[in-house]
Amino acid sequence: MNKIDTPPGTGILPDFVAAAVNGSDRTFSLYVHVPFCSSRCGYCDFNTYISPDLGPGASHESYADTAIKELEFAADAMEKSGVQPKPLHSVFFGGGTPTLLPSTDLTRILKRADRLFGIDDTAEITTEANPDSLSREAVQGLADGGFNRVSMGMQSSVSHVLQVLERTHNPDNVDIAAEWIREAGLDMSLDLIFGTPGESLEDWERSLDAVLALQPDHVSAYGLIVEEGTKLAAQIRRGVYPNTDPDDQADKYLLTEERLDAAGYRWYEISNWAHDPHNEGLHQSQHNLAYWRDQDWWGIGPGAHSHMAGLRWWNAKHPAAYASRMLDNISPAIGQEIPDDDARLLEKIMLGVRLAEGLDLDVLAAQDKDAAMQARREANVLATQGLIEPAALEHGKIVPTLKGRLLDDAITRRLAGF
Template identity: 80%
Template sequence: MNHTDAPAAHVLPDFVAEAVQATDRTFSLYVHVPFCLSRCGYCDFNTYISPDLGPGASHDSYASTAIKELEFAADTLDRSGIVPRPLHSVFFGGGTPTLLPAEDLNAILERAGQLFGIQPGAEITTEANPDSVTQQVVQELAAGGFNRISMGMQSSVSHVLQVLERTHNPDNVVSATQWIREAHLELSLDLIFGTPGESLQDWQRSLDTVLGLRPDHVSAYGLIVEEGTKLAAQIRRGVYPNTDPDDQADKYLATEQRLSDAGYRWYEISNWAYDPDNQGIHQSQHNLAYWRDQDWWGIGPGAHSHMAGFRWWNAKHPAAYASRVLENISPAIGHEIPDADARLLEKIMLGVRLAEGLDTAVLADQPRHAAQHAMTETQLLATQGLIEPDALEAGRIVPTLRGRLLDDAITRRLAGF
């Protein structure tokens, strides 16, 4: 993988413009809002508690800084000879974007629309915590152009939320859902299973709550204990037991059963869309853009961007990020051009997580010995019940339910590890 220093000039490599013009790639926008009211014990995201981290990096000034980076992005694309493409999707993540006033989020979105355009019907999402929205905020976001809210529920069981150090009131999930529905916005609920001390009955209670709220979309992830987090230290000291892979597998199977019985369809290993007629509706178009290797520009501290195989990332700390933006210097501090092996591994890793699967042509497009090995492995994986035989006959590698539990192993085998 080729790592070099990020260029200071407002320009992308020539091959990016050539690739964008030669292919029908979509273009999305991610806006990172790094503020939180408190830091959850399991979280290793680039988030900060202080509302004021210096010039351009406070609650009050953040929108204007983000808008300035949007303008920098538009100028860079223009200087690079890349014809503007209307935004396929927009996603505000964090952190907790809704700690900023709705008018600030709307102002960032409005400026993005002015600079790039937004496709008709584009998915425009903000993340939110149940305690960070009010009925008025939801109505203002809807009026400003947002059409989807992804709410961090995680669990409906108080002692599980306590271990995760989630501070929201579980009852507020119900109120926020009602406001979102009244504003005619789509709703996605984010869940975490496998928290230390969470029983299977606890998880079933959370699923009961979700099914009672009938969101359009559900994301459910097994808890990963990241090094350097408070939870990792607590587990190391014996305050909590470590996560149990078998327990997480049981909860994943329960999730698939309950959601599929209620009309939800998995389209990515950790994501389900309400789609009783199997028409492909309510899937997260923004996340699919990531998984399908499309283009996106990331705005904000630590945000990553990708265009036609060229990747770069911004300064991580909000103060350092804002300082560069305000001085009209690229906030990017590094970039890379993944080599062919890295690109292949990524395509395999992402493809085998999707219900649409991985095209077997991807495996054939490599040196002869490696391609033969990979195709032999696909037959073994089908025989072992890890990928769907019918899909394989049609040229797609799609994991079975059992295969979803072993997707890392599938990736390693197809990649020849």
């Protein structure tokens, strides 16, 4: 069982964290959550808010100061916990729509993080953005302030698909924003969603055409998941829209792989492709890889999650509650857990079988001879079924085939013994 409890208001970390982190090769990253949006998309269940003013410390105008206060709190807590400082491996501003804040506020947060922790010279520094939340001046301000990557929420290039998703941006503005991003010398990632109710295979191909015309450095493409509690889920229940179709999503995924691979994009995680014609490991999202590889990160902002050496904790979800705790100099964290060995193993399997670099077969052995033999038997069955690569298995790696990418849950269940 996982041990879940309330973290101390001081933010002090348990002794085992410093013991595990100090002197290790674990990387340390920073996530900054900006919870504001201009409107609420019908499919979204993220921790986002429409109001620009949610009280002291939780408005557009004051949010940067509150985030900086948590940065300072984090640096102090790490020092008091005996955790030796490490330069940031990556920084990611997510949301919400971070670029609803002025670029000067985003760069001010970034510069304070640099002064407190330092940032690796090769660090990937990303902000998410919506096409309609950018301007030429704002993008240049991000570049001048130290950002080197923008992840833009395109989702689709087809108007009726965007309407179902309740995305309010003008599709034409994607091209304009992409031009500004390129002018500023920033890397560009485009986020897409496939399988929206009413989206035909031809619609999806139009979106892929539009993406490839922009020649981004990176593409994320996710099958739509209808989350309970969202407006879209209620609309599907009432029959306003049909439910998503797994076969339709599989067809669109296969088309995505075909089109992107032909254009020099290589998958490195089931839903992510990097422009890397010669397989040199270029343009992969280093921040997301840090998550998938079980590295360390500190999450800033309401509802943000953090992870250090197996300890996980999460902040108060509502911006007003989060800001109130920060203004009172109390840790914004309201819960923490230490997953047990079984939960940790399941997570490693779930993440590892999504990656092109694969899951080490040794992870499944767990220092138990019987477990090692069982893991090898299960892996052999998966290879026979065409779900994992036989050549990789010979080298002790579990890597999904294209068929396996469509059935990654089945691979996880088999390896986890479900």
